[in-house]
Amino acid sequence: MVFLVLMVDSVVTGLFVPLSMLYLAASSGASLVRVGTLLSLAGLVSLPLPLWLGPLVDRLGPKPVVLGAQLLQAAGFLGYLVVRDDTGILLAAIVASLGQRAFWASAFTLVSNLSDRDPGGHPRERWFGIAGSLRAAGYGVGAVVAGAALSVKSGPVYRGAIGACAALLLVAAVLLEREVPKQVTLPVRADHEAPGAVAPDGRRGYRALWADRPYLALVGLNTAFALCNVMLSIAFPPFVERRLPEVTWAVGPLLAMNTVVQAVLQTTVVRLIRPLPRHRSLCLAGVLWAAWAGLTAGPLWLPRVLWVPCLTVAVLCYSAAQLVHSPVSNALSADAAPAGIRGRYIAVFQYSFAIATVVAPLLFSLLFEVSSAAPWATLAALALLTVPGMLVLAPRLPRSALMPAGADGWSGPPAPAQRRAERR
Numbered sequence: 001m002v003f004l005v006l007m008v009d010s011v012v013t014g015l016f017v018p019l020s021m022l023y024l025a026a027s028s029g030a031s032l033v034r035v036g037t038l039l040s041l042a043g044l045v046s047l048p049l050p051l052w053l054g055p056l057v058d059r060l061g062p063k064p065v066v067l068g069a070q071l072l073q074a075a076g077f078l079g080y081l082v083v084r085d086d087t088g089i090l091l092a093a094i095v096a097s098l099g100q101r102a103f104w105a106s107a108f109t110l111v112s113n114l115s116d117r118d119p120g121g122h123p124r125e126r127w128f129g130i131a132g133s134l135r136a137a138g139y140g141v142g143a144v145v146a147g148a149a150l151s152v153k154s155g156p157v158y159r160g161a162i163g164a165c166a167a168l169l170l171v172a173a174v175l176l177e178r179e180v181p182k183q184v185t186l187p188v189r190a191d192h193e194a195p196g197a198v199a200p201d202g203r204r205g206y207r208a209l210w211a212d213r214p215y216l217a218l219v220g221l222n223t224a225f226a227l228c229n230v231m232l233s234i235a236f237p238p239f240v241e242r243r244l245p246e247v248t249w250a251v252g253p254l255l256a257m258n259t260v261v262q263a264v265l266q267t268t269v270v271r272l273i274r275p276l277p278r279h280r281s282l283c284l285a286g287v288l289w290a291a292w293a294g295l296t297a298g299p300l301w302l303p304r305v306l307w308v309p310c311l312t313v314a315v316l317c318y319s320a321a322q323l324v325h326s327p328v329s330n331a332l333s334a335d336a337a338p339a340g341i342r343g344r345y346i347a348v349f350q351y352s353f354a355i356a357t358v359v360a361p362l363l364f365s366l367l368f369e370v371s372s373a374a375p376w377a378t379l380a381a382l383a384l385l386t387v388p389g390m391l392v393l394a395p396r397l398p399r400s401a402l403m404p405a406g407a408d409g410w411s412g413p414p415a416p417a418q419r420r421a422e423r424r
Contacts, residue, residue, distance in 0.1 A: 014142025042093035050105035057343025072099030128327035133266035140259035226356035286386035288321035297376035335401035
């Protein structure tokens with residue numbers, strides 16, 4: 001059932017994002033620039049929330065936080081239906097953004113805790129792989145419906161789509177409350193610290209996390225991965241439109257192809273990469289993203305007849321990188337965290353995606369002003385740098401996080417003394 005909740009959230013995202021600025025501008029009379037500014041401001045306001053929610057997830061468990069996040073998002077979308085001025089847009093956007101930030105700060109902890117009950121090898125990759133597949137399918141469905149709504153260009157249709165988003169989130173909240181077991185909630189100690197919340201050196205909570213430099217380095221490296229991840233939707237369409245206008249028609253089909261590939265092949269890719277240690281899988285993702293960036297810039301020097309084939313191979317490289325990175329990075333982030341403060345760790349790990357989302361538009365626009373190839377050359381170099389970065393970082397991460405128990409060629413977790421030494 002948790003997979004259905006994740007899929008619903010992706011459907012809502014795919015449906016709302018393409019409509020958001022047009023709908024809010026039409027309903028309030030504000031310009032697109034003004035609406036975009038208000039939405040960005042709402043996102044910045046919500047940015048610190050995961051730091052507060054991490055301890056809450058560790059104390060109460062992730063389920064109530066995910067449930068509250070769904071209700072907050074639904075309230076924000078209902079607010080969009082009635083707003084008519086800048087203040088109303090900002091307030092509704094803040095509520096919706098807080099809900100979305102809370103969802104991603106807790107949903108992966110919920111998936112991770114549920115995967116603890118799976119006895120097979122590489123259970124986290126399997127669970128995160130299924131989640132990624134359904135999220136891609138959900139986003140694709142939402143995007144198709146949004147495209148149909150945009151083609152109608154009708155205010156009532158836009159309002160109906162926004163109302164549908166609110167209804168879907170409420171249904172997901174009901175399903176979550178009724179169907180997801182409460183056993184995924186971690187017990188609370190009398191001193192209000194979750195089990196395992198104390199590091200070997202006596203640090204508690206966030207003090208343990210801030211002292212865990214290998215994990216913080218993992219968050220930093222994942223920010224580079226996340227930047228590659230978000231650039232397909234942010235940079236690819238304007239690049240093709242501005243520099244390859246003759247094949248602008250191909251952008252939609254190529255993005256649809258990416259969605260289909262991820263939805264269909266995610267579980268297969270998870271099975272294929274099981275023999276690899278997780279850090280080597282992430283190195284593979286870095287190489288694939290570097291190939292994507294290089295091939296995307298390729299048409300700048302190729303004859304026109306090769307543009308679409310080159311872009312097609314580029315997007316397939318992107319899809320392959322995403323299929324590898326998504327389940328492996330989330331599994332690694334969960335297993336590298338102490339169980340009792342996993343909520344804090346995963347909440348901070350999700351900041352890598354939030355930072356990438358904020359940085360990507362500005363980075364692309366600045367580099368694109370320098371030259372058409374500059375964004376892709378920079379992205380390729382950044383992706384390649386993750387390879388030595390992961391190889392250097394891997395020995396400092398817990399062995400059980402790099403190759404979990406039950407995986408091929410793995411003889412079991414290290415002894416407790418070794419784990420304590422590894423955490424240092």
